Amino acid sequence: xxxxxxxxxxxxxxxxxxxxxxxxxxxxxxxxxxxxxxxxxxxxxxxxxxxxxxxxxxxxxxxxxxxxxxxxxxxxxxxxxxxxxxxxxxxxxxxxxxxxxxxxx
Amino acid sequence: xxxxxxxxxxxxxxxxxxxxxxxxxxxxxxxxxxxxxxxxxxxxxxxxxxxxxxxxxxxxxxxxxxxxxxxxxxxxxxxxxxxxxxxxxxxxxxxxxxxxxxxxxxxxxxxxxxxxxxxxxxxxxxxxxxxxxxxxxxxxxxxxxxxxxxxxxxxxxxxxxxxxxxxxxxxxxxxxxxxxxxxxxxxxxxxxxxxxxxxxxxxxxxxxxxxxxxxxxxxxxxxxxxxxxxxxxxxxxxxxxxxxxxxxxxxxxxxxxxxxxxxxxxxxxx
Numbered sequence: 389x390x391x392x393x394x395x396x397x398x399x400x401x402x403x404x405x406x407x408x409x410x411x412x413x414x415x416x417x418x419x420x421x422x423x424x425x426x427x428x429x430x431x432x433x434x435x436x437x438x439x440x441x442x443x444x445x446x447x448x449x450x451x452x453x454x455x456x457x458x459x460x461x462x463x464x465x466x467x468x469x470x471x472x473x474x475x476x477x478x479x480x481x482x483x484x485x486x487x488x489x490x491x492x493x
Numbered sequence: 494x495x496x497x498x499x500x501x502x503x504x505x506x507x508x509x510x511x512x513x514x515x516x517x518x519x520x521x522x523x524x525x526x527x528x529x530x531x532x533x534x535x536x537x538x539x540x541x542x543x544x545x546x547x548x549x550x551x552x553x554x555x556x557x558x559x560x561x562x563x564x565x566x567x568x569x570x571x572x573x574x575x576x577x578x579x580x581x582x583x584x585x586x587x588x589x590x591x592x593x594x595x596x597x598x599x600x601x602x603x604x605x606x607x608x609x610x611x612x613x614x615x616x617x618x619x620x621x622x623x624x625x626x627x628x629x630x631x632x633x634x635x636x637x638x639x640x641x642x643x644x645x646x647x648x649x650x651x652x653x654x655x656x657x658x659x660x661x662x663x664x665x666x667x668x669x670x671x672x673x674x675x676x677x678x679x680x681x682x683x684x685x686x687x688x689x690x691x692x693x694x695x696x697x698x699x700x701x702x703x704x705x706x707x708x709x710x711x712x713x714x715x716x717x718x719x720x721x722x723x724x725x726x727x728x729x730x731x732x733x734x735x736x737x738x739x740x741x742x743x744x745x746x747x748x749x750x751x752x753x754x755x756x757x758x759x760x761x762x763x
Contacts, residue, residue: 401732403739405711412718412735414728419718421711 394442394466394475395435395482402430415473425451429462433475435482439466508536509607510616510661510672511688515541516590516599520549523594530596531675533686543606544587545579552593563605563725570725572605574598581606604659604676608722612730615664615737618722621694623660623671623684626652626763630671630689632660633750634720635697642678643754644697652759656684659722662691664737667744693746695762700751703758713747714739 396402402411409427411420422430425447432442443459451458469475476482504517505527513536518524528535556573563572569588572579577598581588592598608618621634622641626649633644645657655661655671658678662669669691673684696708696716708716717738723731752758 399728401735403736405714405739406709408711410711410714410739412731414731415726417723417731419715421715 390479391438391440392463392466393435393437393478393481394429394433394439394470395478395484396430396433397474397476398484400474411474413473418472420469420472420474426465429465430469430475433466435476435484439463505531506536506539506541507531507534507603507675508539509534509603509674510611510663512543512607512610513539513541514603514606515544516547517545518547518549520547520594523547523549526594526596527599530600530683533673533683534675542586542610543581545581545602546587546589547599548589548591549594550591552595555591555593561601561605561724563609563727565725565727570609572602574601577601579605600676604722605724607661609725609730611661611663612723612725612733612737615733615740616669617662617734617737617741619660619662619717620658620720620722621660622657622678623655624648624652625655625671625685625687625689626759628689629692629763630655631692631762632662632671632694633697634660634694634717636719639697640699640752640754641697643699644752644758647754647756647759649756649759652763653685653687654682655687657682662741664740665690669741669745691745692763693748694741695748695750698749698751699754702751702753703761704751705748705761708747708749710739710742710747713742717742717747 399414400411409422409430428446443462447458448455466475466477470477504515505524506513506515554575555578558573561574569580569582578591579602590602621632622645623632633641642657655673659674659676661672661674670688671691672688673686675683677683723734
C-alpha cells in the first residue's frame with residue numbers, strides 16, 4: 389500500500405485552546421474540536437511526512453497504543469477531516485503555493 | 494431633527510458602533526421611516542464611512558436566493574436575499590441597496606455591512622442581549638429560548654439596555670467595548686445609544702435556581718462562535734472572525750449563567 393501524506397487545508401482557521409485544537413472551516417464556518425491524538429496528527433500534517441510515520445513516531449510513542457490499530461484509526465480520522473475540507477490527503481507529498489495578497493474587502 | 498435631515502439632502506446618517514453610514518433615497522417617506530426607526534442613532538453632522546443609495550421597487554421578489562447570500566466578487570460585496578439586493582465597493586466606500594419600502598430589508602443590510610466591517614477590526618456582532626450597569630457592559634448569549642429576551646426584560650431600573658437581540662463589540666486595546674444597537678428582537682425595544690467596556694460574557698440557560706460558573710476558554714469560544722452573526726462565504730474574513738472570538742474569550746471572563754426567570758438573577762450581575 390502506498391503511503392498517505394496529509395496537509396492542513398489553507399481554507400481553515402485554527403487555534404489551540406486548553407490543549408484542544410479548534411479548527412473552523414472558512415468555507416462553511418463548521419467548527420471542529422480535536423482530541424489530543426487528533427491534535428498531534430493535525431500539527432504533524434506538513435504534507436511531507438507519511439501518516440504511518442506520524443503514527444509510529446508521535447502517536448504510538450506518546451499515547452502507548454498499538455501501531456496497526458492506531459494507523460487504522462488515523463486513516464479513518466484523516467479521511468473524515470478531508471471530507472470536510474479540513475485536511476488534504478494524497479498518496480504523494482503535498483505542497484501549497486504561496487497565498488496571493490487579497491484585494492481590500 | 495427629521496425634517497432637517499430629509500430637507501437637507503434626502504439622506505440620513507445612521508451611526509452604530511461609532512460607524513456612520515449614509516443612506517440616501519429619493520423617497521421622503523422612506524427617509525422619515527428610517528429616522529423614526531433609528532431615531533437614537535442618527536448623526537446628521539457625522540462624516541460617513543460608507544454611503545448607500547437606496548433604490549425602492551415594488552414589493553416582490555428581487556433575487557432568487559431564499560437565504561441570505563453574502564460574497565465578494567469582482568471588487569465588490571454582494572448581498573442577496575429574496576427581498577433584498579445590495580452591493581458596495583470597499584475601495585470607493587459607496588454602494589446601493591435595492592428593496593421595497595420596508596424597514597426589515599435595510600435592517601438586514603445594515604447588520605451585514607457592520608458585521609463585514611467589524612470582522613476586519615477585530616470586532617463582532619453577536620446574537621446576544623447586552624446591558625450596561627455601573628458603567629460596565631454585560632453580554633448574554635445563548636440559543637433561541639435560552640433567555641436573552643427574558644433577562645433583558647428583567648433588567649433593573651439602573652441597567653441600560655444596549656440590545657435584546659444583536660450586540661455590537663469592538664476591540665479596544667486588550668479589552669472590548671459594547672455599543673448599543675437599534676437592532677431589536679422580541680422586546681421590539683431599540684437599545685440605547687451608549688457604550689461601555691465589556692466586563693463579562695454570560696452563556697445563558699434557564700434552570701430552577703440561579704448559579705454561575707466560569708467555563709473553559711475553548712468551550713467559551715465554541716459557544717460564542719455559535720452566536721456570532723456572520724454570513725459571508727469568505728475564507729479570509731471567516732478566519733478573522735474565528736480569531737476575534739478566540740481573542741475575546743481570552744480577555745473577557747465568560748460564565749455559564751443558569752437562572753430562574755425573576756429579577757433576583759440581576760443580583761449576581763455587576
